[in-house]
Amino acid sequence: TPSGPLGPDHGYGPDIDHVLLSEEQIRDKITELATQVAIDYAGKEVLLVGVLKGAVLFMSDFARALQLPTQMEFMAVSSYGSATSSSGVVRILKDLDRDITGKHVLVLEDIIDSGLTLSWLLKNLGGRQPASLEVCALLRKPDAVKVEVPVKYIGFDIPNEFVIGYGLDYAERYRDLPYIATLKPEVYA
Numbered sequence: 001t002p003s004g005p006l007g008p009d010h011g012y013g014p015d016i017d018h019v020l021l022s023e024e025q026i027r028d029k030i031t032e033l034a035t036q037v038a039i040d041y042a043g044k045e046v047l048l049v050g051v052l053k054g055a056v057l058f059m060s061d062f063a064r065a066l067q068l069p070t071q072m073e074f075m076a077v078s079s080y081g082s083a084t085s086s087s088g089v090v091r092i093l094k095d096l097d098r099d100i101t102g103k104h105v106l107v108l109e110d111i112i113d114s115g116l117t118l119s120w121l122l123k124n125l126g127g128r129q130p131a132s133l134e135v136c137a138l139l140r141k142p143d144a145v146k147v148e149v150p151v152k153y154i155g156f157d158i159p160n161e162f163v164i165g166y167g168l169d170y171a172e173r174y175r176d177l178p179y180i181a182t183l184k185p186e187v188y189a
């Protein structure tokens with residue numbers, strides 16, 4: 001396995017433009033978020049709802065860092081739009097397997113861009129009578145401020161660039177990268 005200065009790149013190295021967040025920065029931030037969540041939810045059982053597929057790596061690391069009993073559910077939604085932007089018209093591809101009535105639900109999102117997907121998701125989940133409903137997003141882009149979405153926990157505010165890695169894809173590739181980066185322009189060509 002070829003390995004760059006930032007650790008394994010799974011052979012994607014030549015496609016990477018620059019690394020925005022290293023594996024270590026992500027790990028430290030997840031520890032920080034999990035510590036805060038453990039304080040806020042002390043004595044409660046948290047139901048983590050991961051939004052597929054982007055939040056899979058985040059969910060996996062966050063659940064291990066969180067020193068609380070947790071359960072995990074996944075939901076897959078598709079927002080109609082191009083490969084790199086969403087439209088706010090959302091369709092459920094995979095719903096939760098269980099009822100969340102009375103549960104303390106914490107939605108884990110990879111990235112909030114326009115906020116349209118999340119805003120729809122919160123309305124949908126909020127209608128199922130959870131005991132509480134909050135969001136923890138690893139990344140947030142500047143456009144997210146345009147739509148009013150209450151997000152209690154944010155990892156990083158990042159510039160308005162398309163990013164890949166750590167769960168995030170371009171055409172289903174790069175999700176397995178351990179860090180978050182941008183792609184060289186020729187990759188999109």
Ligand code: XMP
Pocket residue numbers: 054079084085086087088110111112113114115116117118161162163164168169170
């Ligand atoms: P909205 O605009 O509804 O979109 O907040 C959120 C969803 O859009 C995708 N998205 C990205 N995916 N790199 C990606 O790999 C990005 O930079 C990016 N920006 C938005 C993602 O699916 C997210 O859930």
Ligand code: MG
Pocket residue numbers: 168169170
């Ligand atoms: Mg995607």
